Amino acid sequence: MKKGLAIFTSGGDAAGMNPAVKCVVEYATKRGYEPWLVYDGLRGLIDDQFVRAERDLVSGILHRGGTILRSARSKRFFELEHRQKAYENLKKRGIEKLVVIGGDGSFRALNQFYADFGVPFAGIPATIDNDIAGTDYCLGVDTALNMIRQSVDSIRDTATSFSRAFVIEVMGRHCGYLAMVSSLACGAEICLTPELPYDLDSIGSRLQADIADGRRYVLAIVAEGTQMGDYLTRWINDSINMEARLTVLGHVQRGGSPTVRDRLMAHKFAVGAIEALEVGKTNAIMVYRDGDYGDLPINEVCDSKYVLDPKLLSMCADLSK
Amino acid sequence: MKKGLAIFTSGGDAAGMNPAVKCVVEYATKRGYEPWLVYDGLRGLIDDQFVRAERDLVSGILHRGGTILRSARSKRFFELEHRQKAYENLKKRGIEKLVVIGGDGSFRALNQFYADFGVPFAGIPATIDNDIAGTDYCLGVDTALNMIRQSVDSIRDTATSFSRAFVIEVMGRHCGYLAMVSSLACGAEICLTPELPYDLDSIGSRLQADIADGRRYVLAIVAEGTQMGDYLTRWINDSINMEARLTVLGHVQRGGSPTVRDRLMAHKFAVGAIEALEVGKTNAIMVYRDGDYGDLPINEVCDSKYVLDPKLLSMCADLSK
Amino acid sequence: MKKGLAIFTSGGDAAGMNPAVKCVVEYATKRGYEPWLVYDGLRGLIDDQFVRAERDLVSGILHRGGTILRSARSKRFFELEHRQKAYENLKKRGIEKLVVIGGDGSFRALNQFYADFGVPFAGIPATIDNDIAGTDYCLGVDTALNMIRQSVDSIRDTATSFSRAFVIEVMGRHCGYLAMVSSLACGAEICLTPELPYDLDSIGSRLQADIADGRRYVLAIVAEGTQMGDYLTRWINDSINMEARLTVLGHVQRGGSPTVRDRLMAHKFAVGAIEALEVGKTNAIMVYRDGDYGDLPINEVCDSKYVLDPKLLSMCADLSK
Amino acid sequence: MKKGLAIFTSGGDAAGMNPAVKCVVEYATKRGYEPWLVYDGLRGLIDDQFVRAERDLVSGILHRGGTILRSARSKRFFELEHRQKAYENLKKRGIEKLVVIGGDGSFRALNQFYADFGVPFAGIPATIDNDIAGTDYCLGVDTALNMIRQSVDSIRDTATSFSRAFVIEVMGRHCGYLAMVSSLACGAEICLTPELPYDLDSIGSRLQADIADGRRYVLAIVAEGTQMGDYLTRWINDSINMEARLTVLGHVQRGGSPTVRDRLMAHKFAVGAIEALEVGKTNAIMVYRDGDYGDLPINEVCDSKYVLDPKLLSMCADLSK
Secondary structure, three states: OOEEEEEEEOOOOOOOHHHHHHHHHHHHHHOOEEEEEEOOHHHHHHHOOEEEOOHHHHOOOOOOOOOOOOOOOOHHHHOHHHHHHHHHHHHOOOEEEEEEEEOHHHHHHHHHHHHHHOOOEEEEEEOOOOOOOOOOOOEOHHHHHHHHHHHHHHHHHHHHHHOOEEEEEEOOOOOOHHHHHHHHHHOOOEEEOOOOOOOHHHHHHHHHHHHHOOOOOEEEEEEHHHOOHHHHHHHHHHHHOOOEEEEEOHHHHOOOOOOHHHHHHHHHHHHHHHHHHHOOOOOEEEEEEOOEEEEEEHHHHHOOOOOOOHHHHHHHHHHHO | OOEEEEEEEOOOOOOOHHHHHHHHHHHHHHOOEEEEEEOOHHHHHHHOOEEEOOHHHHOOOOOOOOOOOOOOOOHHHHOHHHHHHHHHHHHOOOEEEEEEEEOHHHHHHHHHHHHHHOOOEEEEEEOOOOOOOOOOOOEOHHHHHHHHHHHHHHHHHHHHHHOOEEEEEEOOOOOOHHHHHHHHHHOOOEEEOOOOOOOHHHHHHHHHHHHHOOOOOEEEEEEHHHOOHHHHHHHHHHHHOOOEEEEEOHHHHHOOOOOHHHHHHHHHHHHHHHHHHHOOOOOEEEEEEOOEEEEEEHHHHHOOOOOOOHHHHHHHHHHHO | OOEEEEEEEOOOOOOOHHHHHHHHHHHHHHOOEEEEEEOOHHHHHHHOOEEEOOHHHHOOOOOOOOOOOOOOOOHHHHOHHHHHHHHHHHHOOOEEEEEEEEOHHHHHHHHHHHHHHOOOEEEEEEOOOOOOOOOOOOEOHHHHHHHHHHHHHHHHHHHHHHOOEEEEEEOOOOOOHHHHHHHHHHOOOEEEOOOOOOOHHHHHHHHHHHHHOOOOOEEEEEEHHHOOHHHHHHHHHHHHOOOEEEEEOHHHHOOOOOOHHHHHHHHHHHHHHHHHHHOOOOOEEEEEEOOEEEEEEHHHHHOOOOOOOHHHHHHHHHHHO | OOEEEEEEEOOOOOOOHHHHHHHHHHHHHHOOEEEEEEOOHHHHHHHOOEEEOOHHHHOOOOOOOOOOOOOOOOHHHHOHHHHHHHHHHHHOOOEEEEEEEEOHHHHHHHHHHHHHHOOOEEEEEEOOOOOOOOOOOOEOHHHHHHHHHHHHHHHHHHHHHHOOEEEEEEOOOOOOHHHHHHHHHHOOOEEEOOOOOOOHHHHHHHHHHHHHOOOOOEEEEEEHHHOOHHHHHHHHHHHHOOOEEEEEOHHHHOOOOOOHHHHHHHHHHHHHHHHHHHOOOOOEEEEEEOOEEEEEEHHHHHOOOOOOOHHHHHHHHHHHO
């Protein structure tokens, strides 16, 4: 009899989740597992939203954004009685292993679940914030960056038509990764993030000199976490004397068909997750580091603080001052 | 000696302006005019920002959003002395005709200029609001609608991943055209515009019934002019008890490579503008009505109030209640 | 008891079919019908591939290209015995009306079916060739044109980088509509179609003069039906002495998320189809003419030859000589 | 007096060249060089097509595909007398260093130029084939892959609508990198490349089993270098008995706005190139290896054969049999 393996998505949605789901199902099948889909994340584990992963359910999803398995928060999973219920849902179907696609909160929850009931899992990091320790890349980041790029390129059309400044707020509560990379990629003149101190006086002098030298428009990208969008917009209006507008990109950044990079990462993480489970690893998190794929024990991921690439910081430092 | 003809863009930028500029230059050249570009709109007319329209200046612009001629406001143009200056700039170059791409404010300004100095112009309507009387279509509308579509399709990825509501604010201070058409095109459940009365109680009952029947997520599109974005978002949270988020699309809507429809309209309006000037029409505005191209005297455009297509209103009426 | 109404797609696939399916289902439901989906077109009618059109089946399809109902050819439908089978499939479910989304071949087949069994239908024209008589627009055309635009804009990047000529073959066996409109929209220097005579000598002289005047690259768009792609490419190489490459766009043109125009048209045609059936019209084809929506008896559509807009022909005439 | 530094692009065009040009100019200026642009590659070096790199010339190019500096082949550069001419063009402007963006043929040419005249250069690898030894990544690859992805996603719309097979030929004369990665990213069932032996009998059995199990459509991606496009299409028609069509993507793959990855790589390679020249390195090629940026002496790049990542090969092996 085949051993059951269940897959679900958890936490904020990210492009790349669907290709990862498809790949896990296909590779697990190939390796002799009976794959199950769980809808609505941890909540679905408790509330028994399991479906056998038939071909049709994961066909034609490779190019779709978001997650067809849906995601949801679940405070109940913090309570043993509900985890007990989740365990029974697994047990009655012969499901012995789990693959979760999500963030470190979800990994920790499953780590506890393992401590309780001994069900091993493999974790695939997915979050557009790219702020999970131990891996240089999380699913969804490249698609989010390219959605931002398209929006900023579009806004630039208006900026150049009017000699105006545009402030664009991108996602990132605690992490400026999206803001920094998109500033470099889109040629922003200003980038404000939680990680880098900024100096408006110095920025002001730099822009004034630049405008005197012929610059006609200004693009600024700020991370949500700085809460500087409104202020910076008014400041450019007042101090630089250039008409400025704020655009808050919002959830446009989360969606969109996964890019090739996200699909390829999804493929490699998915294969890695099944292989880690096969060789008996428990609670391993898939990572991409120094250009290579591997996995790490969960404590090396969840007990560490994510640190931004210092080279990226230094490349962006000039945009904050 | 060739007669000079100058072209400029004015008012808010709109995709389609660049193809129109290119086409006016090429067709004017073919008809024996010497074409000139004026940068920065009415301000450039006054401040003498004229450049001979060489091939290289309008090459490779067909697919670019915004306007390479830039646009700008000019209060000075309301004063005779500055219009006098503009006139002298034309005169010294032998420029006898004008083509303006923009909105009704710009058309009125040139109408006054004609009254003062007898320089005839042809107007090409361009505004993403699609609110110029006498024409069913203004340059930029189709591109703006498709930019909105892509953003809403992307947001839907997240909406379906979470059983959430998303409120999307689109441009339109006085006109709900963009909101209505994109609601139909993107399958929104709610559409609020300045033109249609709305009834939140009724919307609430409808959604509740729909959710009971299996609906998982809600998309709402509101026109900027209703100022209802924030309120509606909180209302869905509180009254419908569904987590709701607001996205203000902002200037993303204005940019982007012009769609085929905008390029084709630009072509037809441009040819029409030159032909109208050639047969001696003064102050004619290019229009698209009932599936056909033509032109109207400026007073039939600027002295009328734009009226939304009643069929569109009736198609959207159900989304406001 | 509710009256049944079945919908299917037939002929070549076109963007806009999915929104039309969704809209027909929703509007039919609202008007009190019980809607059915038929898969695989006329073949499915015979082979009994009917499914009740539940909400989930048409949810989330508005933005998808192609047709979820699939399409297929069926020679069997020309034979009475198989049409008889199709009729029985309708009868046993109480389906009294049909909506077909497709081309004139499909309309004719259903016309015969009506003659046999008296089942009325409404037809929604869909074909990227835009060659159905009586209507200015068929579903799928705008999306196809914008897919071509994106491809040509991309090819232009290479053309401008190398001082090269690119010949791009677009779809259209008997009709040059796509080739003409995309030539205007993309600024092609050459356009060859089945409708317009072309004169390579004259084109050669024109290009030589243009190159002498500074032109660096050449874009040519040819309709598939001319079978001139290969020849023109070699001819530019040899006669113009400019390195030339051929790209056959192929089925890339057919796909892609439907544009706003195709979604809106789908909506209006779908509503029109249900309303036509409701007021007792039989065998009416939805049309868009002179900027307005309506319907025509099938013989006015299928017994007429499609004629290209003479204005479009005259706008493109210069590109063939 | 400032030292001159010239930049040019060479070989096949690739997205990412423009951001690299912009970045080299900006960073070189910051480091005290006087930057020059050379148009038309090696040919322009000989024919004296130099322009001072003013701000306006590299403004607004970050998001444009291809290369604004154009590229061209030059057999004359193989002859000393023409290289002598190129050297004089540099000398008279005080240009002492070169940055070339292109492939290994261009690097070798400049290596010879260095041997002749002692002008050091830094090379930035750019080719969508991704087949330069010593680096895991060449500019243009990610954009090309995403252009392919969009085309294949579009073709899939038609494939799923008809139960058909589509064979898609992608670029790659000697290298199957694009074919392999896009097969994984787009979920192709078949992938034929120059590197992997293929077994049509085995593929046939696999597909037949898959079709029996419910598969409705087939996507195959073949690298140009296999010359198998036509044959495979006929073979699927005949042996698998599924209607099959061939699409040759052609130069659509080369264009398009550079993705974030290509822009970021361009940035890092550009900064690396200037820094390598600054510290006195001669003839260094920028590389990205094992997740990190660096440079290699030219002989380590040009005297080695590019080897495809064995993991990629093994991931794709199942698609060739």
